[in-house]
Amino acid sequence: MKFINKIQVANLKGRGGAEFPTAFKWLSVAKGHLKEFNQPVFVVCNGAEGEPGMFKDGYILQNYPEKVIEGIKIAMDTLGAEKGYIYLRQDYLKKFKNHLKKYIGKLPIELTAEKIGYLGGEETTLLETIQGDRPEPRLKPPYPTEFGLLGCPTLINNVETFYQISQIQHNEYKNTRFFCISGDAPKKGVYEFPVDMSIGEILKRTKNVPRFNYFVQVGGGAAGEILTKEELNKPLIGAGGIIIYNLKKTDTKELIKKWVNFFFDYNCGKCVPCREGLYRLKEMLQKNEIDMVLLRSVLRTMRDTSFCPLGKSVYLPIDSMLESVKVNYKNKRDTK
Amino acid sequence: MKKITIKIDDKKITCAEGKMILHVAQENGIEIPHLCDHPDLQVKANCRMCVIKIKGRNGLFTACSTPVEDEMDIITDDREIRRSRKTNLELIFGEHHLDCENCTWGKRCGLLQYQKPLRAKITRFSNRKEKRPSKQFGPIIFEGKKCIDCRNCVEVCPVGYYEIEKRGIDISIEPSTNKNKDCVYCGQCIVHCPAGAIKSDGEFEEMEKVFELKKQGKVLVAQFAPSIRTSIGEEFGMPYGSIATDKLSAALKKLGFDYVFDTSVGADFTTTEEAGEAIERILSGKDLPIFTSCCPSWVKYVEFYHPHLRKNISHARSPQMMLSSIVKNYFAPKQKIDPKNIVMVSIMPCTAKKYEASRPELNFENGLKPIDYVWTTRELAWILKDKKIDLKTIKDDPADNPLGDPSGAGVLYGASGGVMESALRTAYFRLFGRDLQKVDFEQVRGQDGVKRAVVRLCKPVKFGGDKCVELRVAVVNGLKNAKIILDELKQDPKKYQFIEVMACPGGCIGGGGQPLPINEEIRKKRSASLYQIDKTKKIRLAHQNPQVQQVYKEFLTDKKLTKKMFEVDFKPEGKSKIKIKK
Numbered sequence: 001m002k003f004i005n006k007i008q009v010a011n012l013k014g015r016g017g018a019e020f021p022t023a024f025k026w027l028s029v030a031k032g033h034l035k036e037f038n039q040p041v042f043v044v045c046n047g048a049e050g051e052p053g054m055f056k057d058g059y060i061l062q063n064y065p066e067k068v069i070e071g072i073k074i075a076m077d078t079l080g081a082e083k084g085y086i087y088l089r090q091d092y093l094k095k096f097k098n099h100l101k102k103y104i105g106k107l108p109i110e111l112t113a114e115k116i117g118y119l120g121g122e123e124t125t126l127l128e129t130i131q132g133d134r135p136e137p138r139l140k141p142p143y144p145t146e147f148g149l150l151g152c153p154t155l156i157n158n159v160e161t162f163y164q165i166s167q168i169q170h171n172e173y174k175n176t177r178f179f180c181i182s183g184d185a186p187k188k189g190v191y192e193f194p195v196d197m198s199i200g201e202i203l204k205r206t207k208n209v210p211r212f213n214y215f216v217q218v219g220g221g222a223a224g225e226i227l228t229k230e231e232l233n234k235p236l237i238g239a240g241g242i243i244i245y246n247l248k249k250t251d252t253k254e255l256i257k258k259w260v261n262f263f264f265d266y267n268c269g270k271c272v273p274c275r276e277g278l279y280r281l282k283e284m285l286q287k288n289e290i291d292m293v294l295l296r297s298v299l300r301t302m303r304d305t306s307f308c309p310l311g312k313s314v315y316l317p318i319d320s321m322l323e324s325v326k327v328n329y330k331n332k333r334d335t336k
Numbered sequence: 337m338k339k340i341t342i343k344i345d346d347k348k349i350t351c352a353e354g355k356m357i358l359h360v361a362q363e364n365g366i367e368i369p370h371l372c373d374h375p376d377l378q379v380k381a382n383c384r385m386c387v388i389k390i391k392g393r394n395g396l397f398t399a400c401s402t403p404v405e406d407e408m409d410i411i412t413d414d415r416e417i418r419r420s421r422k423t424n425l426e427l428i429f430g431e432h433h434l435d436c437e438n439c440t441w442g443k444r445c446g447l448l449q450y451q452k453p454l455r456a457k458i459t460r461f462s463n464r465k466e467k468r469p470s471k472q473f474g475p476i477i478f479e480g481k482k483c484i485d486c487r488n489c490v491e492v493c494p495v496g497y498y499e500i501e502k503r504g505i506d507i508s509i510e511p512s513t514n515k516n517k518d519c520v521y522c523g524q525c526i527v528h529c530p531a532g533a534i535k536s537d538g539e540f541e542e543m544e545k546v547f548e549l550k551k552q553g554k555v556l557v558a559q560f561a562p563s564i565r566t567s568i569g570e571e572f573g574m575p576y577g578s579i580a581t582d583k584l585s586a587a588l589k590k591l592g593f594d595y596v597f598d599t600s601v602g603a604d605f606t607t608t609e610e611a612g613e614a615i616e617r618i619l620s621g622k623d624l625p626i627f628t629s630c631c632p633s634w635v636k637y638v639e640f641y642h643p644h645l646r647k648n649i650s651h652a653r654s655p656q657m658m659l660s661s662i663v664k665n666y667f668a669p670k671q672k673i674d675p676k677n678i679v680m681v682s683i684m685p686c687t688a689k690k691y692e693a694s695r696p697e698l699n700f701e702n703g704l705k706p707i708d709y710v711w712t713t714r715e716l717a718w719i720l721k722d723k724k725i726d727l728k729t730i731k732d733d734p735a736d737n738p739l740g741d742p743s744g745a746g747v748l749y750g751a752s753g754g755v756m757e758s759a760l761r762t763a764y765f766r767l768f769g770r771d772l773q774k775v776d777f778e779q780v781r782g783q784d785g786v787k788r789a790v791v792r793l794c795k796p797v798k799f800g801g802d803k804c805v806e807l808r809v810a811v812v813n814g815l816k817n818a819k820i821i822l823d824e825l826k827q828d829p830k831k832y833q834f835i836e837v838m839a840c841p842g843g844c845i846g847g848g849g850q851p852l853p854i855n856e857e858i859r860k861k862r863s864a865s866l867y868q869i870d871k872t873k874k875i876r877l878a879h880q881n882p883q884v885q886q887v888y889k890e891f892l893t894d895k896k897l898t899k900k901m902f903e904v905d906f907k908p909e910g911k912s913k914i915k916i917k918k
Binding site for chain 2: 116134139141264265266267268269270271272273275277278279280283294297298300301304305306307
């Protein structure tokens with residue numbers, strides 16, 4: 001409990017993208033454990049990192065595996081967890097398996113593979129996957145902290161979050177986070193900066209301010225928001241990705257198609273707006289003329305009524321692109 | 337449970353904490369559009385039609401999956417909510433083949449019901465599933481091009497026969513190809529499908545055939561099952577639970593049937609036979625517990641999933657079969673009708689009865705089939721509407737004699753516990769040679785999935801004393817619950833002596849061939865009316881039915897003949913083939 005207090009003082013927020021206060025999550029698991037004392041508690045380290053343009057978890061696993069394992073161990077000790085899992089996208093598992101095993105040693109931590117890409121990183125889908133069930137999101141509530149793996153209280157934190165836990169333990173946490181810079185950036189890579197540094201400042205510090213006309217996508221290469229260079233004077237919220245696009249070289253229509261295809265490929269098929277909406281978006285984008293009213297109402301309905309974050313997040317990149325960057329769609333009037 | 341106060345559309349409502357908003361709204365007469373939610377099933381929140389707003393919170397929430405909290409202030413309708421529902425409904429229409437004329441819902445489905453008020457355009461998107469095939473297994477047909485992927489069928493199937501295949505846009509519900517799984521034809525998937533994507537063989541294309549046969553000089557005979565009298569009225573706008581026995585026979589006659597009989601009389605024969613068999617087996621201890629045999633899904637379930645228990649099934653034929661035995665072998669010759677000229681149409685609340693009628697083991701010695709056609713309640717309603725016969729306004733005309741007037745016990749067959757109760761009433765007579773004074777067996781009534789009772793039958797003191805027999809009985813409705821009882825039997829094979837199982841929740845009143853919608857409230861009302869009929873009948877014991885007594889006296893004079901007419905020994909076949917129709 002003392003340690004949870006320390007997390008709270010540090011004001012650590014989840015680094016998976018949802019920015020949920022970490023101390024809250026831990027407390028909630030502890031409470032769940034108190035309610036059902038006979039049930040085991042599980043700790044899961046989420047390293048599914050399925051969003052395009054995101055590679056900081058891989059970077060951390062490569063460079064600081066001991067810190068990640070330490071973070072998981074602290075969580076397990078603090079919460080009295082029986083078992084820990086490191087849930088990794090398949091290439092990470094292959095790449096870091098031996099490496100991680102060395103640091104795990106005799107700790108009850110199991111390495112396990114993500115199976116379906118992208119959606120596999122959504123935390124309830126992750127639970128279904130580990131259980132061996134059909135990988136699909138669960139209804140919330142109940143939340144995983146209370147009713148998680150096999151119905152037991154479960155803590156799910158991102159790789160980076162566990163890294164920062166270890167930093168907090170050693171009093172070395174400096175309110176920083178990792179940023180992935182990619183796309184048409186001259187200096188691609190993973191950088192660590194204070195959480196509240198503005199996007200523009202990050203680009204400046206990393207010598208990534210392009211000389212060409214550009215726009216950026218922040219948060220993630222599929223679900224992230226599109227910002228013009230005038231909109232960069234604010235800190236990044238969400239997943240820590242910054243992708244730079246050369247305006248001249250980028251076919252924005254193709255980019256939107258790419259996003260839609262990405263979501264289309266990874267949607268699980270459970271709910272109507274996401275399954276059917278993505279199909280119709282794809283269908284509409286293949287045509288020369290687009291009914292913009294219909295396109296927007298499908299996007300809005302997906303945002304407002306989808307079951308899980310996948311369907312909800314299709315709206316933001318497309319809408320912000322249409323708002324900020326000119327996209328040459330031929331508008332077809334609805335023939336009502 | 338804690339009571340809380342909430343507001344829905346500014347209406348103050350007191351309700352139990354933890355219930356879902358949708359269900360609280362429904363209980364208070366506030367309709368929120370929904371498709372995948374069904375009171376019999378778990379909350380899935382797949383269709384996203386029931387979105388609402390909660391004041392003070394951002395975004396939309398699905399009413400089916402959001403529990404009420406104290407002082408919650410809910411808005412169920414505004415521009416934004418409508419817009420979302422409209423788009424989702426249009427997307428759903430984009431994966432649904434329209435065939436409203438031939439739909440199990442008869443144009444009363446949620447899709448159409450919400451389409452108008454939401455001003456949704458049915459053809460906004462073309463049906464992307466148009467090329468999906470239909471698959472038939474036994475009498476059940478699953479039409480892929482109508483399925484809206486809600487998964488109700490997957491959940492409701494008692495044997496896990498439906499499987500979810502693939503992901504995303506290619507997701508589809510498929511009958512299992514696993515050789516250890518087979519459909520038992522109960523049709524619960526049909527009555528839980530919001531989109532009418534599943535139907536039974538014949539719906540709604542084959543009724544006309546029968547009338548062609550009449551033109552060729554055949555004699556049309558109809559029999560109608562016990563449970564139908566309190567359900568078919570719904571199709572004609574009558575309130576749930578309306579009793580329509582004599583309207584039903586009037587409508588059948590008007591439709592062109594030469595004779596209309598009541599399957600409940602068949603049930604009286606079944607009771608007489610089964611009670612006798614039960615008492616015999618209980619006294620001798622052979623092949624116990626005895627299972628009832630009138631539900632063909634249950635019989636198929638035992639045959640396929642628990643073949644070692646086959647010997648426990650009663651040898652008695654089901655009521656529709658017994659009635660047909662008498663019609664074709666006793667009534668026909670008496671009326672100088674060639675049995676081969678009789679076309680027997682059986683109106684059943686059931687899809688598995690279609691399968692039962694096709695089982696060759698039931699054919700008579702001369703090869704003649706007892707039942708020529710089985711129609712579901714829905715099919716009868718469809719053809720009546722087609723012929724402009726309004727059940728609601730038609731003048732009563734009772735069924736024909738000698739096989740048209742059942743005992744109260746025979747009518748109870750339509751409700752869970754009814755077969756057991758009928759059998760107990762007659763068993764008493766078999767044991768003590770006297771009739772029961774108080775005939776109600778409340779212990780076996782009601783909608784509970786599993787009912788257990790120890791029934792003490794005692795000889796009246798004034799007739800020689802205190803001789804008593806204790807019967808350990810169980811009554812199951814809903815095949816999922818049968819597993820509970822079978823597990824108990826595994827632990828203690830002697831736990832029960834007599835077990836009634838009906839595959840459908842509530843018994844036949846909740847059958848897979850019944851009008852839609854079906855839920856517990858509706859099942860209760862249909863069932864209550866059957867008990868009402870029993871209560872008002874002068875004769876409430878099956879063996880006392882003079883029509884039954886007459887047949888035994890005039891026709892079933894030797895045991896061998898009775899056996900031929902009333903018993904069956906099934907030879908189960910393996911897994912049913914899945915036929916694919918493009």
